[in-house]
Amino acid sequence: MTNREIRFMQSVFAYGVLVAWLPMAQAEMQSLAESDMAAISGQGGITMEMDLGVTADSISYFDDGNGIYLENFRIGSASTPGGEAHHVIKLDIDEDASLNLDYLVEDRRIEFGDIRLAGAPGVSMGGIFFDHSVEGGLKISPGGALGGNGFTFDSAFTMTGGRLGYRTNGNEVFLDDITLDVEALGVTLDVSGGAVLLEAPSVVGSYSVGAIRYSNNPLNHGNSNDVTTGQLLASYGSLSGDFDLSSHTEIRAGGRDGVQGLRVDNQTTINSANFIYRDDGNALALLGITGSYVINDLRLDITQDWQGRNALGFTLGSLSGDININRIEMGGNGKSIGQLNVSFLFEDHVFNGRSYTNAVYLQGGGHQDAGTQGLRLATEWSLSQADLSYTDNGNGVVFSGLQSWGHGDVTINVTRAGNIGTTEFFDGIRIGFDDLEAGYRMNGLRVGDEDAPLQGGTELLLAMGVYPAYDFKVDGHITLGAGGASGEGLTINSDIQIRDGHAALISAPYDEGTGEIPQKGLWASDLNYDIHVRDMTVDVTDDGFAVIKGEAWSTMDIGNLRIGDKDSGGSFGRFVVQNYEKGSSMTIVPGGAGNLCVGGSGADAIACGASGGRWEMRGDEGITIKMKQVFAKAVSDTRKNAFTWETNRELGGDGQPVNDTGMKVVLNDIYTGDGGDIDGDGIDDNTFGIQTDLSVDVYQTRVVKKSDGPDSAGVVGNRGDEIIMDASTAAGYRYVASPTSADIDSRPLGFAVQARAQFKELSINNVDLVHPVGGAQTAIYGAKLQNFDIRANLTATPIQ
Amino acid sequence: MTRFLRTVIGHAMALSAGLVLVSGVHAEMSRLEDGDLASVSGQGGIYLSGDVSINELGGPVQNSYFGSCSDTAKKCGARLAYQLKENGGWMVLDDIRGKFSFEGLTLKVRDIDSGFGGDGELFNRDVLEIGLPNIVRFDSVEFKVATSSTARPTDPGFQQTDIFSIQMQGDVMLEGNLLVFPTGSP
Numbered sequence: 001m002t003n004r005e006i007r008f009m010q011s012v013f014a015y016g017v018l019v020a021w022l023p024m025a026q027a028e029m030q031s032l033a034e035s036d037m038a039a040i041s042g043q044g045g046i047t048m049e050m051d052l053g054v055t056a057d058s059i060s061y062f063d064d065g066n067g068i069y070l071e072n073f074r075i076g077s078a079s080t081p082g083g084e085a086h087h088v089i090k091l092d093i094d095e096d097a098s099l100n101l102d103y104l105v106e107d108r109r110i111e112f113g114d115i116r117l118a119g120a121p122g123v124s125m126g127g128i129f130f131d132h133s134v135e136g137g138l139k140i141s142p143g144g145a146l147g148g149n150g151f152t153f154d155s156a157f158t159m160t161g162g163r164l165g166y167r168t169n170g171n172e173v174f175l176d177d178i179t180l181d182v183e184a185l186g187v188t189l190d191v192s193g194g195a196v197l198l199e200a201p202s203v204v205g206s207y208s209v210g211a212i213r214y215s216n217n218p219l220n221h222g223n224s225n226d227v228t229t230g231q232l233l234a235s236y237g238s239l240s241g242d243f244d245l246s247s248h249t250e251i252r253a254g255g256r257d258g259v260q261g262l263r264v265d266n267q268t269t270i271n272s273a274n275f276i277y278r279d280d281g282n283a284l285a286l287l288g289i290t291g292s293y294v295i296n297d298l299r300l301d302i303t304q305d306w307q308g309r310n311a312l313g314f315t316l317g318s319l320s321g322d323i324n325i326n327r328i329e330m331g332g333n334g335k336s337i338g339q340l341n342v343s344f345l346f347e348d349h350v351f352n353g354r355s356y357t358n359a360v361y362l363q364g365g366g367h368q369d370a371g372t373q374g375l376r377l378a379t380e381w382s383l384s385q386a387d388l389s390y391t392d393n394g395n396g397v398v399f400s401g402l403q404s405w406g407h408g409d410v411t412i413n414v415t416r417a418g419n420i421g422t423t424e425f426f427d428g429i430r431i432g433f434d435d436l437e438a439g440y441r442m443n444g445l446r447v448g449d450e451d452a453p454l455q456g457g458t459e460l461l462l463a464m465g466v467y468p469a470y471d472f473k474v475d476g477h478i479t480l481g482a483g484g485a486s487g488e489g490l491t492i493n494s495d496i497q498i499r500d501g502h503a504a505l506i507s508a509p510y511d512e513g514t515g516e517i518p519q520k521g522l523w524a525s526d527l528n529y530d531i532h533v534r535d536m537t538v539d540v541t542d543d544g545f546a547v548i549k550g551e552a553w554s555t556m557d558i559g560n561l562r563i564g565d566k567d568s569g570g571s572f573g574r575f576v577v578q579n580y581e582k583g584s585s586m587t588i589v590p591g592g593a594g595n596l597c598v599g600g601s602g603a604d605a606i607a608c609g610a611s612g613g614r615w616e617m618r619g620d621e622g623i624t625i626k627m628k629q630v631f632a633k634a635v636s637d638t639r640k641n642a643f644t645w646e647t648n649r650e651l652g653g654d655g656q657p658v659n660d661t662g663m664k665v666v667l668n669d670i671y672t673g674d675g676g677d678i679d680g681d682g683i684d685d686n687t688f689g690i691q692t693d694l695s696v697d698v699y700q701t702r703v704v705k706k707s708d709g710p711d712s713a714g715v716v717g718n719r720g721d722e723i724i725m726d727a728s729t730a731a732g733y734r735y736v737a738s739p740t741s742a743d744i745d746s747r748p749l750g751f752a753v754q755a756r757a758q759f760k761e762l763s764i765n766n767v768d769l770v771h772p773v774g775g776a777q778t779a780i781y782g783a784k785l786q787n788f789d790i791r792a793n794l795t796a797t798p799i800q
Numbered sequence: 801m802t803r804f805l806r807t808v809i810g811h812a813m814a815l816s817a818g819l820v821l822v823s824g825v826h827a828e829m830s831r832l833e834d835g836d837l838a839s840v841s842g843q844g845g846i847y848l849s850g851d852v853s854i855n856e857l858g859g860p861v862q863n864s865y866f867g868s869c870s871d872t873a874k875k876c877g878a879r880l881a882y883q884l885k886e887n888g889g890w891m892v893l894d895d896i897r898g899k900f901s902f903e904g905l906t907l908k909v910r911d912i913d914s915g916f917g918g919d920g921e922l923f924n925r926d927v928l929e930i931g932l933p934n935i936v937r938f939d940s941v942e943f944k945v946a947t948s949s950t951a952r953p954t955d956p957g958f959q960q961t962d963i964f965s966i967q968m969q970g971d972v973m974l975e976g977n978l979l980v981f982p983t984g985s986p
Contacts, residue, residue: 456845456908506845506909506928520909522928560986563909564926571986599851599901648985657986675861676954688860703847706904706934719934750847758860761952783882784951787859787866794850799906 045092045100051084052076052108064258066302068312071124072113078131078163078222079107098141105134107161109222114373116364117302119310123365126373126414129222131163132178145199150190156183163222169371170218171414173429173482175239177210177224198249206242211235214482216416216427234482236490237279237540244271255301256315262300268293270323279540280487288326295319303361305378311361318347319358328590332542335590338621338698339391343450349384351405351439352471356382366413367432367477369423374413379436381406387450392592392698393619395749398450399458401443401511408436408473415479426493428481433496439471441519443509445798447749448725453732454513457798459506460751463694464625469510469519472501472527484539485548492536501527502566523566524575526559544589544624553580553639559659573647574659580639582632584689592622592697593754598793618752622697630689634669634765641670650772661772665779669765675786688760695754700747701795705735723748750797758789845908849933851901854878865953869897877943881951890948892960898941898968906931910979927981932974941968 054075061068077083085108092100108131115125136157144150162178182205190197213233217226225232247268255261273289297317305311322343327336348357359380366374383404390397411432415425445460446452458468474496481491507521535550556577562569593616597603600613608615634640649662674685703723710716717735724736724743736743767780858868858876867874877895884891910929914920948960 459846459907506907508909520911520926522909563928563981564911569926570982572982573986651985662985675863675952691860702849702903704904706931753850760859760861778886779884781883781886781888782951783880786879786881786952787855787861787876788878789855789857789859790852791856792850792852794848794852797847797849799845799847799908 045090048087048089048091050087050089052087053082053084061302063255063260063302066304066310067118068302069116069118070112070114071116072111072127074109074111074113076109077107078109078161085109094139096141098139101138101140103134103136103138105132107131107133117310117312120364122372123363124373125362125364125375126166126168126366129163129165129167129174131161131222132159133161134159144190145188145197146190146192150188150197153187153189154185155187156185157181165222166414167221168366168373168375168414171214171216171416172220172222173212173214173414174222175209175211176213176235178207179210180207181205195250195252198247198251200245200247200249203245203247204243207240209239211238211488212482214414214428235488236480236482237277237488239275239277241273241275243273245269245273246271254299255303256299256313257301257303261302264295264298264300266295266298277540279484279489282332282540282542283329284540284545285327285329286325287329289323290326291321291323293319293321293323305361305363306380307378309361309363309378311363311378314360314362316346316358318345320345320347330540330588330590331544333590336621337590337623338393341389341391342386344386345384346382347384349382349403349405351382351403356380356405356407358382366411367423367430367434369421370411370413370415370425370430371420374411376434377410377412379406379408379410383440387446389450390698392621395698395700396448397698397749397751398446398448398452399442399461400446400450400454401509402440403442403510404438404440406436406438408438409434410436424495426479426481428479428491428493430477430479432477433474435473435475437471437473439469441469441471441504441510442507443511447798454509455798456508457750457796459504460796460798462505463696463751463753467503467505468507469504469521470501472503472529473499475499476531485537485546486539489537489539492533492538494531494533494536496529496531498527498529498531501525501529503527504566518565520564520569521566523562523569524556524558525562525566525569525571528555528557528559530555541587544587546588547586549581549584551582552584554578555638557659560657571657573645573662574649574657576642576644576646578638578640578642580632580634580641581630583628583630583687585628587626589624589626590622591620591624591695593618593624593695593752594620596754596793616699616752618697618699622695624693624695627692627694628689629672629692630686631670631672631762632686633671640668643667643670663772664768664770666768666770666776667764668768671763671765672759673761673763675761690757690759690762692757693755697752698749699752699795700745701750701752701797703748703750703797748797750795753792753794753796755792755794756790759785761786762788845906845929848905848907849903851899853899855897856899863954879953881948883951890951892944892946892948894944894946894960894962896943898943899939900941901937901939902933903935904931904933912979925981927979930978930980932976932978934973934975936972936974938968938970938972942966 052075056073057071059070059073075085077085086106088104090102094100109129111127111129113127134157136155139154141152142148144152159178159180162180163174163176164178165172165174182203184200184203186201188199213224213235215226215233217228219227245268247266250265252263254263269292270290274287275289276283276285299315301313303311303313305313325340328338328340329336346358348355357380361378363376363378365372365376381404386402388399388402411434413430415428415430417427418425442458444454445457446454461468476496478492478494481493483489483491503524504521505524507519510516510519531554533549533552536552537548539546558575560571561573561575562571564570595617597608597613598616600608600611602608602611602613605615631641644664644666646659646662646664649657649659652658672686672689674688676684678685705711705717705719705721708718713731715731715733715735718737721735721737722739723733724739725732725746725748726734733748762785764783766778766782768776768778770776855877859866859878865875867876869876875895877897879896880893881890908929909926911926912920913924942965944962944965946960946962948958950958953960
């Protein structure tokens with residue numbers, strides 16, 4: 001970059017910052033040279049008042065000959081169509097030649113009706129609008145962090161009545177009633193080494209969003225109430241929070257492709273932050289957020305994606321960071337699940353023999369049936385390393401070596417319910433997946449901190465419905481509608497088709513310290529999984545986080561359940577699990593088991609000990625999951641609960657077993673019930689389902705040696721000895737025959753689960769044996785299980 | 801994955817393991833010294849301990865047949881009925897109750913390519929290793945084997961004949977490892 005270019009860029013950037021803090025004042029203000037300002041002293045200042053209305057058919061930006069067009073640009077009144085926004089600007093110059101601006105902007109809307117890319121006719125990204133009133137001040141002083149050629153900015157403003165919306169095909173989603181307070185002092189702007197340097201030592205602020213609203217009425221445009229019915233538009237909930245940041249940013253010319261474009265490098269420290277989501281007043285709060293992240297070599301180009309489609313491309317060199325959340329609270333009682341920490345590194349990496357990078361290519365269109373407006377994100381990601389640490393009452397577990405990768409298209413549309421073409425749409429924000437290939441895996445657990453030895457045990461996540469490793473191709477959508485079971489919240493409709501998947505039920509490490517190796521495990525391989533959800537509501541309630549399923553059905557077809565390698569390991573055969581539920585629910589409640597008696601009974605330590613039990617105080621943090629699963633009677637071949645195991649299949653031309661050519665055992669039409677027609681309506685009732693309560697804590701567990709002699713780490717002990725953690729030993733633990741109280745306090749950590757499952761009735765209509773030629777023969781003409789109440793206290797510890 | 805799916809897969813695994821054991825050919829039980837694991841690649845898995853009780857105080861159904869365990873006129877255990885013949889009678893396991901405790905049940909995937917007197921090298925495969933707990937404690941475990949005219953004890957025309965009862969109390973020694981692996985055509 002030449003000195004002339006740098007000076008030009010400096011001027012442009014300073015001008016841009018001025019414009020950012022003093023939106024649209026540039027229409028009336030004349031730029032002042034620094035020498036002019038130096039000569040001015042004791043001026044009384046200038047006050048400007050104006051009512052501004054600006055329209056432009058198109059604003060274009062070109063990068064290496066590729067263009068992007070911001071169409072139907074408008075600045076004017078937010079509340080009056082065609083009206084103007086009122087501005088009051090006071091300008092003053094201090095004795096040190098600093099420029100002071102006080103500004104008041106009322107009822108302004110800035111809007112792009114559409115965003116198009118050259119070479120992509122007929123489709124667009126949709127429109128964006130931003131409403132606000134803002135009052136604040138900006139002081140621009142000569143001299144930056146590196147000397148007199150730069151600038152220093154001191155700014156503070158308050159924005160009220162804000163609205164930020166995204167609109168496609170007449171439907172829109174917007175943040176309503178935004179309030180934002182920001183104070184940024186001592187922000188410096190310099191040019192050095194061909195880069196614009198922006199140093200922000202302190203950016204402090206707070207914000208609130210009164211509601212996140214959805215409209216499917218094309219007549220609405222940034223209205224809180226529907227203009228046709230007068231009703232308040234449905235809301236996903238509200239947001240609030242605060243932040244204290246400091247950052248260093250470098251901006252250079254030159255994109256990833258060609259000679260034009262933009263490069264951004266950034267380092268940000270989160271000194272403190274809080275984020276609160278509220279649903280009808282009930283909070284999901286992430287409190288005490290601290291950390292930092294580094295963006296390295298982020299490039300912006302108008303370019304083409306890997307399929308040659310014109311796009312606005314964001315490509316990333318790397319992104320690394322470490323974020324800590326001190327408390328995660330849910331519901332009205334202020335209880336916390338615990339503490340969460342995540343460290344991550346996004347950078348180029350090879351997974352399964354294929355190289356992945358981090359890039360997003362924005363394109364117009366969205367789903368092809370949803371209309372001409374929408375977003376299509378040709379996306380690739382590569383999370384090469386992450387550690388996820390969860391701490392419950394001071395006891396920490398690290399899910400170590402988390403990696404993730406993916407490649408494919410994600411579409412985003414704001415849709416309204418109805419069928420268009422062959423596609424069924426629902427009210428809400430539709431996130432679509434179009435031939436997306438993705439996966440993740442974990443290396444193991446570390447108990448205590450990230451420096452502890454790597455252990456197994458990631459399969460403990462199965463209790464939370466998470467596989468330790470999973471790769472797949474996926475198509476389908478998740479549509480997030482506004483409004484929950486009552487009032488604010490989410491309503492989810494979804495259709496997902498997973499193909500060629502591999503899901504680990506048990507997994508060994510992919511790297512034992514000597515480099516990556518094929519991950520061994522028990523795999524649901526050759527997996528095809530169709531999942532459908534209708535009218536599932538998600539709410540934060542006074543108790544916690546509540547999910548109520550309207551209707552859900554799925555077919556999980558495991559082509560081969562393999563042991564060892566996910567592609568070549570020995571197969572137990574094919575398993576097909578069909579699921580059909582109506583009225584099921586789940587509530588996640590902060591807090592685990594609390595105080596309890598394990599192995600005995602009693603309400604306190606003395607009574608528990610007297611009964612032969614062990615009194616445990618697991619603290620006030622942890623997670624309790626309350627589930628009710630109502631398995632419905634079959635209504636069709638695809639909507640029923642059934643289980644099929646097929647083996648001895650014939651081999652096809654490719655040497656792979658051919659489905660439906662072997663012997664099967666089929667447990668057909670499994671459903672729950674209340675034990676009869678209790679309400680006398682002539683139909684057996686089915687409301688109780690299977691009710692399961694799981695309280696999970698990270699807690700110390702008793703682990704005993706199972707045989708005499710040295711173990712795998714060479715530590716010697718006798719059968720029945722307890723493992724006691726001891727950092728002073730080489731292995732980090734020792735065996736003790738009779739643990740002292742101090743030893744007991746150093747028992748290894750694991751997951752402690754208090755569980756209770758109960759159901760009134762579970763029926764299996766028939767169990768058939770199916771021969772590929774002879775057909776089905778019924779072996780059991782019905783089975784009925786009644787009146788079960790199963791309680792368990794389990795501890796699960798990773799094996800060292 | 802829903803709990804139902806996990807449960808069914810869990811049942812599938814148990815069924816698979818059970819069938820393999822029934823064959824008497826493809827599963828082996830042998831005690832392994834911990835030191836043997838030093839040569840095993842793919843360390844991982846979990847160690848489970850705890851206790852499980854069934855209908856310790858009774859079940860969720862309250863009607864003319866089922867009730868609280870403090871009500872001696874009613875049964876408070878769980879019930880399983882199954883029908884082997886179309887329109888026939890029902891085999892029943894009734895009044896199922898009790899508590900099981902165990903310590904040190906392990907679950908992992910293991911690559912066997914050595915040991916076992918040289919057989920391991922020839923075997924050279926991955927297996928699902930279920931490390932059996934040394935002791936399983938049965939506390940007042942009981943159930944009745946019966947036949948019934950109907951699936952539910954509240955159905956019209958219900959008649960039941962209790963054939964015998966089983967009660968279990970005490971410790972069962974379960975040592976060694978259960979190795980489960982597939983064979984034959986999948």
